[in-house]
Amino acid sequence: MKKSNSIIKIAYIGLLSLALAVVSCSKDDPATPDNPDPPVVVDPPVVTPAFPGPTYADNYTSISSWGSRSQWNLANVHDPSVEKSGEYYYMYQTDASYGNAHEGNGHFFYRRSKDLINWEFMGSSMTQAPAWVKDSLNNKRARMSPALPPITNPTYGYWAPCVRKVGNKFRMYYSIVVTNPIVGTDTNTSWSERAFIGLAETDDLASNNWTDKGMVVCSEPDGVKSYVRNGENDWDAYFKFNAIDPSFIQTPEGDQYLIYGSWHSGIAALKLNPTTGKPDKLKTIDDYGVRIAGRGNVNSNRWQALEGPEIMYNPDTQYYYLFLAYDELSVAYNTRVARSKSILGPYQTITGSSITNGAECFPMLTHPYQFKNHTGWVGFAHCAVFQNPDTKKWYYASQARLPEGVPGIAVSNAVMMGHVRGIEWTEDGWPVVEAERYAGVPTTTITEANFIGTWEQITMNYQYKTLQKAVTIYLTADKKVSGDVTGTWSYESTKKILTVNGVKCNVTDAWDWESATRKVTISYSGLTATGLPVWGKKVN
Template sequence: MSTAGQQKGADGGILFPDSPGEQKLYDTSILDTESAWGTHNAHDPGIIKTPGGYYIFSTDVRVGGAPVPGVMVRKSADLIRWEWVHYALPGIPQIAEEWARATNLWAPDVVRHNEKYRMYYSASSFGSRQSLIGLQTADSIEGPWTDEGAVIKTRDEDPLNAIDANVVCDAEGRMWMVYGSFFGGIHIVELDKESGKPLKEGFGQLLAVRDKTTEDGAVEGPYIVYNEQFRKYYLFVSYDSLFEDYNVRVARADSITGPYTDVHGRDMKDSTYMPQHETGVKILGGYRFGKDAGWIAPGHNSVLNDNGTYYMVHHARGGENKHWPYLHIRRILWTEEGWPVVSPERYAGEVEQDIPAGLIPGQWERLVHDPSAHGQVSPQLLKLQESGEMMGEHGIGVWSFDGRQTMTLSWNDPAEGKGQVEKVQLLPAWDWEEDRQVLVFTGLDDNGIAVWGKKTPEA
């Protein structure tokens, strides 16, 4: 777990994170200065923890110019402040250039095995099935890297494409690679641990697919995590349009090869269920709080399990200009039922802790990640009264608190003859929009829809 600064809040005695410092967005003065990029120009980030700190490898992108091919590398000591390292490779490997005609490299994933680092990268051109997942190895996380050739290649006439690799070991120690996109869906193949390449020929087993073959019907960026507490495998994927309504979905399984199902038991590889936007638990989409421009199309995440503390690592596009991608890291919390939910705020060093009940009443912004919503969602006002009553744009109801971290919001819904219940967890965080300490909540309602909240200053 990272060790960031903490300070006690003035009004409750709990530990809030220190200010992470100013993050200047849309800074045209650094367009050609890679060493100053920090979290800027990060896309499809894959994270790994090493003895020397945290490293992120990401897709070659560049605002204001053509990208330099070679895989971007950044490092951090605390998961908050990120320093540019270099490009991992001197350009596009020959085999990738010849096979995929790629002009940049996509979505790298780095793992460690037998004292060596393995970097799996994707080479393709947008909208093409002629793709390749290649392998590079190194003794050091910062290279130099040695080309080990192709892992999987696909042709234009194949039903899928070979991009977006994530390599993971199951609970028995077997090694697997999950990969794929809206061309044919998400597949998984078992790897030979010694070579890092597939044990058998072929494309493997299907895990998730949608019925459309357009960008708006995308399912891509797969990432699998095993949670020992719940003894489940969790498949994270990104849905929909990369520049408009990208969002992160999750499903889980008892076996790494599936089937992966959501809170309603819907199988992620069943493309016949309609409407398809209801499949998978949507835990992150575009949003805005207050008057801030917010974020558009967050997605293509990796997940860090840092000694039992989980983080989601993803990119998001600025609400003022969607062509500017930034690196985001968020705490993952887990519901009692074993589903991951993410913090409404980017990580600044916050830790889970018991919350004094007196901090909860007041005005809040409540935000719902409706799976049918496209683009950004905006918050609704919510008033939590000391009496336990609540009222807001969503309606009226009551709230309760377990005395530790979990709050239950019970909404009245006379039209339906029953109430809607949201069970959420409280977390002291840093408000990146308002540059202050803030109490937030995150959770799911009883229909499996993600709900966020952020406390606001009294008017």
């Protein structure tokens, strides 16, 4: 019995060991699982595609010819006016181009874009000067005392149109300047003849079929000065208001005004008949408008260095904003703005002075400037201000030129590139122009961590014909500013406002146009207490 029990016990132990061995093998061998675990799915890494921002060169001289106009995009832009119609923005401009490539191909050239980034050059909107210009000129000359003979073959300049939608029609107010001297052949001994602002209308910008409506206003003498010039330094202008650079506005009450003027005696506001788009009468000098902006002694100075007015009304702030181009156009040009609760002024500066009475206008919004790794831009003014009708976002557009003497570029200052930039608004209702050109960069959530790194900053002082150059600063996690400027910084994420050394700046996602390889970055733009622009962009 004992032997039998032992055999049974040994057999039992052997079977148990075999069973354990089998179970052990089943757990350790993945090739023969009894209850397999579900496979682990690993998602592929998310790769954010690089933003396909603009890559076209700022030096466009290799494609500047008329035969290459389909490649121009924003090359050869000067004194733009922008209006939206259907899915397109349309941009119209002064007759100007590098090397005068446009000559002989019409006037008041235009281009169009769906996105404000890629622009298609369309051609001219006027083939030749309307006959009324010569007729009006010589009728005026015949009525002078003493009467002057007609000019048989006047020469013209075609400048600074303004296009606006008014009701169901689009109006174009355009400038045609007679460049002949009033008498003789020398503009050092005689003032040039008058300028005219005319009107054309169309039902559809896409059709480019314009119906001319004739003269709106012209440069008119007020009897104070002679048309004789005593040399090239005589700036006592013969005409009171210079009839160029029109801008149009319809007030919330339905009144219509043409804002116009360049140098001479300042900027005028001329009330229009809403049906005709013209003044009801031009019988006396008072019928040519009332001055709303000047520079210096407005009562005696006949050569005031301001022009290119652009007028707009912001219903959010309930102010009219008058944008102006200051100084000569090739290098010194810079943009100023003043505001008023009334269309006729007084227009006031950021410190409360009246430019209607001749005060120097601040804020300044643009100025010759230079970020690093780029030539910089000069002649940066004479703007259009317009709004996306769907998003209500405001934009700024003007030309800017390369500086003089850029190595490797013949007549580099004649390279004029169109700049379209977003407009932001300060907490106290002033516009600021974004530090980088518009590129459609998607809006992201910007946090404090995004600011830590290396930046370039420009604080633009007003210096005639002088580039304002970027310095390098570092924003650190302890809210300190170091580098070429020192101080502190803070960020209000709900308002997207970065404060650098007390200057509040609006922050935007941006395109770094100056980088050797253009890329997405963030930028800021603000104003000092006296109205000087502060621009910055992150570089690393």
